[in-house]
Structures are given as structure tokens and as C-alpha cells.
Amino acid sequence: MEHTEHLEHTESPANMKKQIIQTFLILTFLTVVDIVLYFILLSSHSMFKNILFIFLGLVKAFYIVSVFMHMKFERKFLVRIIVFPMLFICFLIWLALTEADFTFGLR
Amino acid sequence: MSNTATLTTDSKQTWGGGKSPLSISYGKLMMWIFLLSDAFTFSSLLVAYGFVRFTFTSSLPNAIVKPFSHLSHSFTEEMQKAGMFVTERWPSPELVFNHFPFLHGLHLPLMFVSLMTFILIGSSVTMVLAVEAGHRMAKKEVERYMIWTIIGGAAFLGCQAWEWTNLIMDGASLQSNPFGPTAFAALFFIVTGFHGTHVLSGVILNIIIYINVVNDTYEKRGHYEMVEKVGLYWHFVDLVWVFVFTFFYLI
Numbered sequence: 001m002e003h004t005e006h007l008e009h010t011e012s013p014a015n016m017k018k019q020i021i022q023t024f025l026i027l028t029f030l031t032v033v034d035i036v037l038y039f040i041l042l043s044s045h046s047m048f049k050n051i052l053f054i055f056l057g058l059v060k061a062f063y064i065v066s067v068f069m070h071m072k073f074e075r076k077f078l079v080r081i082i083v084f085p086m087l088f089i090c091f092l093i094w095l096a097l098t099e100a101d102f103t104f105g106l107r
Numbered sequence: 108m109s110n111t112a113t114l115t116t117d118s119k120q121t122w123g124g125g126k127s128p129l130s131i132s133y134g135k136l137m138m139w140i141f142l143l144s145d146a147f148t149f150s151s152l153l154v155a156y157g158f159v160r161f162t163f164t165s166s167l168p169n170a171i172v173k174p175f176s177h178l179s180h181s182f183t184e185e186m187q188k189a190g191m192f193v194t195e196r197w198p199s200p201e202l203v204f205n206h207f208p209f210l211h212g213l214h215l216p217l218m219f220v221s222l223m224t225f226i227l228i229g230s231s232v233t234m235v236l237a238v239e240a241g242h243r244m245a246k247k248e249v250e251r252y253m254i255w256t257i258i259g260g261a262a263f264l265g266c267q268a269w270e271w272t273n274l275i276m277d278g279a280s281l282q283s284n285p286f287g288p289t290a291f292a293a294l295f296f297i298v299t300g301f302h303g304t305h306v307l308s309g310v311i312l313n314i315i316i317y318i319n320v321v322n323d324t325y326e327k328r329g330h331y332e333m334v335e336k337v338g339l340y341w342h343f344v345d346l347v348w349v350f351v352f353t354f355f356y357l358i
Binding site for chain 1: 142146151154225239339349
């Protein structure tokens, strides 16, 4: 694809509007699922519940980033620039939760 | 897509100069890098929340208040007496965030925050529709969708102000918390406040962009890329809310 105009960008597909509406419906559906699950699991405090909600959050994040933020249509290299540093956050989470476990034991 | 094929087959052509190797303008790339740094800021705040949350035991299961039941005026005191709001235990979000405007006195756990979530998702959708209209150089459509985005953002801020007012009236602040550990209220105000500041600056940016659209700035420039850049920021704000919602209200 030769770009001669001064603005370079990756093209959106022709059915972009349809994809936007689909993503909107998915996000709405997942939020409703979140709320319904919250009431079903109201009285339980388990790690399973936490992981479930975090997983649903990550799915929503995936759809927002890939369609709304156009990430799906960008070059792989750009995707890697943004996504790989997120591993540091995973490390931070592991670090903080391990430490919190010890702090909990000290109480 | 042919762009990706070029990257893998002929890197000299991609990185040889003369064009953007990532097929993206510097402005958009810098917005992505900024959002990455902002993602780190928000994650450290949320990880701090996770840390503090993990050092407390969870609240007792709520068997006292059923959804849609009527609340008395001294609801917080009653909960404190019942042992639901004690400093040793993290409070259950359903007992803290249970108010709804115009439906005072009803126990409606999480209903208001769900409304806020839908408002923010909606404004995110109108924003991406504005971006899509910008690609087609449809000025009138960009204007219309930008207006809806601004309204959505302002509505969200209004909801947040209402919720904050409610909690502050109950006695929650950075130094005190009637619902349980002080850290709960402090972290809530810091994280939602930081997110709210982002929404506020997003609304201001959207207004500036809207004025530019109306004044034909982008029509003359030949493209609506500025809408895309602010759009990226706006979606990021929505993205952060997904996690704030998950950690503060659901878990």
C-alpha cells in the first residue's frame, strides 16, 4: 500500500460502523452479565468470584482497545510496543499481592 | 492487510525512511505512548488498592438488607451496630453504594454505578462514531456525535459528583470512614477522583475539538485526525472505568 498523502494511517474496514455497533452490544451485554453475576454471587467471598470479574473486565478491555481504539487494524509492531510493557503490571500485581499476604499474616 | 505483509517480508522498505514505519502519524503514536504511561499510573493506584484490600478480611455476608427494601435514616449506624461496618473488615460494596437519585430510602445496590457505566460506554460509542464519520469527512455527523459524547461525559461527571456528595454526607472522607477501614474511603476518593479528573480533561478536550470542527479547522486541514487522537484518550478513560468498576464495586 503506497501512501503519498502526508497523513499515514492504516485503513478502517468498510463495515466499521457495523463492528462498532456489535462491540457496543457486546460491552453492554458483558456489563449486564457482571451485574447479574454480582447478585447471584452476593453472599460468597471466593477467589473464583474475583477471577471471574477480572476476566470479564479483561474481555471488555480487549474489545475497547481492539475496536474502539482501532488497535486491531494497526501494525503488529505498534501492538507489541503497547502490549508488552503490560507485563510489568502483571509483575507488580504478583509482587503486591505476595507482600499483602505477609502483611495480612502480621495483623 | 498489505501493510502487515510489508513489515514481515521487507523490513528495509518499512524502516528505510521516507514514511512512517508504523503507518501512524507521530501525534497518534505519542498519544499511545502517553496512554501507556497513564495505564501504569492507574495500575499502580489499583494495585495499591488491591494490596490494602488483601490485608483485610472480607465483610460478613449480608443477610439483613434485601434489594429494594426500605432503608431507615440511620442506616449507617444500624449497619455499624450489626457488625457490617467495622474497622477490622472491608465493607461490602452493596451496602455502601446503594443510593439512587429520586429513589431515596430504597436499597438499590450498584444500580447507580451501573447507570454510570452505561453512560460512559455510550459516550465511548458516540466518540468512535465521530471518528468513523471523520474518516468520511462528514462534518455534520462529526458535530452531532461529538455533542453526544460531551453530554455523556458531563452526565458521568454529574453522577460522580452526586455519588461523592452522598458518601461525604455519610461522613466518608480521606481521614474518616463510617463504613469500615479508613483506607477504603481514602482509596475510593483518590482513585475515582483521579479517574474523574481524566473525564473532566477529556470533556474539555472534546469541547475544544468540537469548536474546531464547527469552525471548519479540520475541513481546511483535509483530515479529522485530531478527533481520532482525542478519541483514543476518551476510550482510555472508558477502559480505566471498566477496571475501577470491577475492583471497587464488584469485588
